[in-house]
Amino acid sequence: MKLEIDLSTLRAAVSRMGPPLPVDLDLTNSLSPPVTGTPSPTEAPPVFEPGGxxxxxxxxxxxxxxxxxxxxxxxxxxxxxxxxxxxxxxxxxxxxxxxxxxxxxxxxxxxxxxxxxxxxxxxxxxxxxxxxxxxxxxxxxxxxxxxxxxxxxxxxxxxxxxxxxxxxxxxxxxxxxxxxxxxxxxxFSEHPATEPRTHEEKGYTRDWPELSRAYRASKDYTCESCSVTLQGHRHLLHTHHLNGVRDDNSDHNLRALCADCHSKQPGHDHMVVTHDDRHTIAHLRREQKCADTADWQEVFDLADPGLNGLLHHLKTLKAPLPEVGLDVQDERKAIVANLELAWPERRVGVAIGPDDANQARVQGWRVFSVSQCLDSPQKLKRQID
Known part of the structure; x- marks a missing residue:
C-alpha cells in the first residue's frame, strides 16, 4: 500500500525559517547570540581595492x-x-x-x-x-x-x-x-567586508554580551518598537543604546529592538541586516498581527528602507496604503514568496528579489520590480487604485 504523507506544514515552516544560520561555538556560553554590529556572514571581499x-x-x-x-x-x-x-x-x-x-x-x-x-x-x-x-x-x-x-x-x-x-x-x-x-x-546578497573588532574596540563594555542578553530576556525577547516577539529567533533581537553612548548601560538608556527597527535608528549605518532576516521579521510581524498599517508613517517604519524612495512617490500620489511583508502561499499553504509591499485586493505587489517576484506571479499576482516602480510610480498607482 502506498503511503501518502502531507508535508505542507513542514514546508511552510522551513520556508519561513529561511536558510540555516552559521553558529559559532563558544564553550564558555553556549547560547551567545551575535552582538550588535557583528559583520554578517554573507559579507564578501570587495570587488575593487580600497579607494577604487x-x-x-x-x-x-x-x-x-x-x-x-x-x-x-x-x-x-x-x-x-x-x-x-x-x-x-x-x-x-x-x-x-x-x-x-x-x-x-x-x-x-x-x-x-x-x-x-x-x-x-x-x-x-x-x-x-x-x-x-x-x-x-x-x-x-x-x-x-x-x-x-x-x-x-x-x-x-x-x-x-x-x-x-x-x-x-x-x-x-x-x-x-x-x-x-x-x-x-x-x-544585494553580498556586501563589502568590514574589519572585525572586539566589543571594547567598538566602544562596548567587556560585559556587554551578558548585559544585552539579560535585558532582552527581561523584555521577553519582544521588540519595544514594532512589538514583534522573537523567542524563536533571538539573534534577531538587539539591545539599542538610546543616546548612542555604548558604555552607558543604564536601563533607561536601553531598548530591545528587532534587527530591522534597530538598523533604522540614527547613527546605525554600520549594521548589515540581510534580506532573509528582514523577511523573517516581516513574516513574524504578520503572524503575530503587529504589521497593520493605519497611516504612511507606519508603512515607512515597517518597510524595507530600500523602498523609501518608492514610498515617498506613492504617498505624494495619494496611493492606497500597502500591506508590508506579505507572505504568498501556494495551493498547499506553503510560503513560496514574500512581497515587500502588497495590495491583496488587487493582487498587486512589489518585490526586491526576482525569485520572490517569479514565485508570486506563478500564484497569480502582478508583481513589479523596484526599478519599474521608481521609473513609473504613476503606472503602479493605476494598478492599485
Whole structure:
C-alpha cells in the first residue's frame, strides 16, 4: 500500500525559517547570540581595492542596475570621474561642491553614456567614507583625496529620502555614503567586508554580551518598537543604546529592538541586516498581527528602507496604503514568496528579489520590480487604485 504523507506544514515552516544560520561555538556560553554590529556572514571581499580602481569600457558595460542602483559582480558600487580640469582640480580641494559628482544610481547621465557607447575614465569603488582620490588632467600623476558630493540626478532617480519633493534640499546637504549603502543592503546578497573588532574596540563594555542578553530576556525577547516577539529567533533581537553612548548601560538608556527597527535608528549605518532576516521579521510581524498599517508613517517604519524612495512617490500620489511583508502561499499553504509591499485586493505587489517576484506571479499576482516602480510610480498607482 502506498503511503501518502502531507508535508505542507513542514514546508511552510522551513520556508519561513529561511536558510540555516552559521553558529559559532563558544564553550564558555553556549547560547551567545551575535552582538550588535557583528559583520554578517554573507559579507564578501570587495570587488575593487580600497579607494577604487579605474575601470575599462568593458567593465563599464558590465555594470548593471539593481533597483536602479549600480551593481558589479553582484555587489553595490559607486562611480566617479577622477580627472578634473586644472582649475576645478584646485577648486575641488577648497570646496567639494566644485568637484565631479559621485554616481550612486543609473541616472540619466550614465544611461545616456551607456546607450551612446561613449566612455569616460571612471573609478569604481565601494569606499563609503566620502573621500575620493582625484587628479588634474594636466598633471595626472599628482593625486589628492577630497570629499566629493553625490550626484543629484542619482538622488532624483532613486527619490532617495523623498529628494524629488520640492524643497527637499537637506537630503543632498546631509547625504552619507555609508548610510546610503545600508539603505539598500537588501538588494544585494553580498556586501563589502568590514574589519572585525572586539566589543571594547567598538566602544562596548567587556560585559556587554551578558548585559544585552539579560535585558532582552527581561523584555521577553519582544521588540519595544514594532512589538514583534522573537523567542524563536533571538539573534534577531538587539539591545539599542538610546543616546548612542555604548558604555552607558543604564536601563533607561536601553531598548530591545528587532534587527530591522534597530538598523533604522540614527547613527546605525554600520549594521548589515540581510534580506532573509528582514523577511523573517516581516513574516513574524504578520503572524503575530503587529504589521497593520493605519497611516504612511507606519508603512515607512515597517518597510524595507530600500523602498523609501518608492514610498515617498506613492504617498505624494495619494496611493492606497500597502500591506508590508506579505507572505504568498501556494495551493498547499506553503510560503513560496514574500512581497515587500502588497495590495491583496488587487493582487498587486512589489518585490526586491526576482525569485520572490517569479514565485508570486506563478500564484497569480502582478508583481513589479523596484526599478519599474521608481521609473513609473504613476503606472503602479493605476494598478492599485
Amino acid at each position: 580602481e579605474e575601470i575599462t569600457k568593458g567593465e563599464f558595460d558590465e555594470i548593471e542596475k539593481t533597483g536602479n542602483l549600480l551593481a558589479y559582480k553582484g555587489q553595490q558600487i559607486l562611480l566617479y570621474m577622477p580627472g578634473h580640469p586644472q582649475n576645478r582640480f584646485e577648486e575641488a580641494q577648497v570646496d567639494a561642491l566644485n568637484g565631479n559628482r559621485v554616481h550612486v544610481a543609473f541616472c540619466q547621465k550614465l544611461e545616456e553614456m551607456k546607450q551612446s557607447g561613449r566612455f569616460e575614465r571612471y573609478i569604481a569603488t565601494q569606499d563609503q567614507h566620502g573621500e575620493f582620490r582625484i587628479y588634474s588632467r594636466e598633471k595626472p600623476s599628482y593625486e589628492v583625496k577630497v570629499p566629493l558630493r553625490v550626484c543629484m540626478l542619482c538622488l532624483k532617480k532613486l527619490n532617495y529620502k523623498g529628494y524629488s519633493n520640492p524643497g527637499n534640499k537637506a537630503v543632498f546637504a546631509n547625504f552619507s555614503f555609508r548610510e546610503f549603502f545600508q539603505y539598500y543592503e537588501s538588494f
